[in-house]
Amino acid sequence: MLQFLKKRKVILLILVVLIGGGVYWWVSAAQSKKTETHYVLGTVDKGTIITSVSGSGQILSSNEVSIKPKASGTVLSVPVKKGQTVKANDLLVQIDASDTYKTVRDAQISLTSAQLSLDKMKQAADPLSLLQAQNTLSQAQEARQKAGDDLLSSYDDGFNSVSTAFADLPSIMTGLNNILYGNSFSNSQINVDYYADNAANIDTSAYIYRDKAKQAYADARLAFDKNFSDYKATSRTADNNTISALISESYNTSKTMADAIKSANDLILFYEDKLTGKGMKPSTVADSQLTQLNSYTTKINSHISDLFSADQTIKNAQNTIVNDDRSIAEKTASLEKLQAGTDSLDLQAQELSVQQRVNALSDARQKLADYSVRAPFDGVLADVTVAKGDPASSGTAVATLISQQSLAQISLNEIDAAKIKVGQKATLTFDAITDLSLTGVVADIDTLGTVSQGVVSYNVKISLDTQDDRVKPGMTVSASIITDMKSDVLLVPSTAIKTQGSSSYVLVPDETVSGDISVSNGIILSKAPRQITVQTGLSDDTSTEITSGLAESQQIIVRTISSAASTSSTSGRSILQATGASGGNTRVPSAGSFGR
Structure with missing residues (x-):
């Protein structure tokens, strides 16, 4: 009996040592962990970005569309007549655009001037200019x-x-x-x-x-x-x-x-x-x-x-x-x-000035195009309501066009409707015909919205480019309308864009990173990343256009990952080592030894 009690004491002592060592090992391992930040890197690439809005509606039983000008003025010419068959983009009514022509001309001159200034800034200083500057200093x-x-x-x-x-x-x-x-x-x-x-x-x-x-x-x-x-x-x-x-x-x-x-x-x-x-x-x-x-x-x-x-x-x-x-x-x-050449910030400022003038010229040309009322699709003119010399106003129909193709009508909220213009391309899908996808163009946009439960919506008519016998009036249709598209522009993942007040910025490595930067779990940087202010343009579900601040192929930080990482070898030690005991000096009793 005495021998049995002694064995019990030895076993209890060993258990206490094992439990204490385990607790020590766990606490030591927990204390040795620190938070590490991994950075998932990417590069600035050139590509195409498309923005669109989506809506749903039905195929119309009537294929008649009222043609309304986007601008107001005196009608200069009406080169079509009632009953005439027209093709898409044919001129129906020309409105006087004298003032807008002047705006386009001035915008073109302004762009040319800005471009010349930019070209001059990019040129190295010529010997004459250097000599003149030296003489002036002397x-x-x-x-x-x-x-x-x-x-x-x-x-x-x-x-x-x-x-x-x-x-x-x-x-x-x-x-x-x-x-x-x-x-x-x-x-x-x-x-x-x-x-x-x-x-x-x-x-x-x-x-x-x-x-x-x-x-x-x-x-x-x-x-x-x-x-x-x-x-x-x-x-x-x-x-x-x-x-x-x-x-x-x-x-x-x-x-x-x-x-x-x-x-x-x-x-x-x-x-x-x-x-x-x-x-x-x-x-x-x-x-x-x-x-x-x-x-x-x-x-x-x-x-x-x-x-x-x-x-x-x-x-x-x-x-x-x-x-x-x-x-x-x-x-x-x-x-x-x-002698040093053009300052990079001055160059960027001038490039931005050129881009602003490009945009101004594009806007002026778009406004000029609004004075030419064109057919949005192929069809027959059911009516022409204006003649030369008549006043025309935006939102008032100047002609009625009957489409030879089916028309779809979708409903958009006021935010999306503001982005829609006649002539924009659209892709349509049908709930009843799952394997069918058709293209079309925006033919008409409601001038006045409809209010329902405090929400304003606008009907948009889309002319289908092709006719499919399976498409029937009343069918439910979903449409995605392309509102803008830019090619050969700088793009970054949208997750890389950060905001601070009204400014946008991205983080970039402040060191040279070589090797594969596309690892999904990121890399650890030896220096804190650097912040660069950027100007952004279009944005879709995944990418954002960069108009200034970054260069093609430049490395950027797409996202950050914070994780706990062990910095100690404690987790690799045995429980016995954690307690300071040696495996060669301590014997763990087998199951059969208990109860002896």
Whole structure:
């Protein structure tokens, strides 16, 4: 009994070890898994894309169709008559399309111009254009050199103007001082007070003129003394900023001195005017000093003009240098662009411009075709309701055509009906005749829709191209109408197209992928894919047209697959290894050993 219990303990211990190892193995394997993204790749191919709309209806018992124009205008000609047999596409009524002809002409000219621009962009720069660009850059560089020389010369000329001014300014300042503060009339009274006191006996406003003259002189003296000190401290070889500042300071000083001269002149003139008005004779000294002041005015005005001109010449030269530097940068970039060739984005933009003009011309031609009312199928004209000179309007019948073939009528919702045009090709199948498929063309579209339970639908009549005796009036028919078709266009699987707001884009590998890229479970990329914005066109159930953004044979990502993949060898270990035990050291008891 004791031996049996010992065996039981050993067996239980082994079971605990096995269970613990299994749990460890499962947890370890689960933790070692990570999500991997596989990318299914494809290429951009050229092909044909067709879009269509489908509907169902019945074969009509009547094969009569009202012919309605798509455009309005005056009827120019009616080359058919009632009872006449016509073929499909025969002209029935011609409506005046003068304005539309002009639109087509302008669209053609616009397309030709855009195409010429595109062709020019694709051409490499010719030697003459390169030479002209190089010469233009050289001329700009020469102009910049000349502007630099002119600026240096303008500083020299400006310093000369300052020197010329200070040949006169000190004597002018001294003379002005003598006129105002000298004792020409009395040793006990300065001149400025003499003029004021004598004039004040008649008009006390004289003191205002006196005070103004004194203040103006004080301002001029202060400005002159500082300016003269700066002038003496500045040499011709000083830096440009110092010379420029000296020119500006001298200009302002000259203006301040001119104000002081004028104030002194105003005081003396006031004195003479008041005395003369009272019949008294002014002092002859006053006349002499007025003559002296007029001489100062002439000199100071000349210096003001020269200094202002010097200051402006420097500023203009500085602006010229700035503009020349910009011109050099612009012409350098222009030459580099010419040497590098047309930028790819500019080329794409111009190609898009050409395509837009192609579309505009196509639309204009389609609109022009609307003014020619043609027979949608073979038949006999049961009636012609317009004549030359009559007005014709869209949606109003101009003739009635009896088809020699059966007519099918299907119902389409308003969205699909908007895509349908007379003359579009259609394929028809029949529920009652499973092996029969016939072709036809759209013969008529309802002008007004029918509303049922809030849903608007339009009836579309399709003329069958061939007659089959098995097709009977009232039979149910399904029709697929081709609304658009493009050949030799770039196509990608629709699953590759992503949207972000109003933009569409595709993902492309940001690395070179070699080998078979068509594997259905995808491949792993070492780099994150790159996003490219695209313009899309037509789209069917599987493919989408790319009008810009991608090139033929370019690799794209069709779809992504996320999966959990093990990155550890844990799953390949035995349970015993997972627990740290060795198969050679642990014996698993056989079934017969239990119960011993």
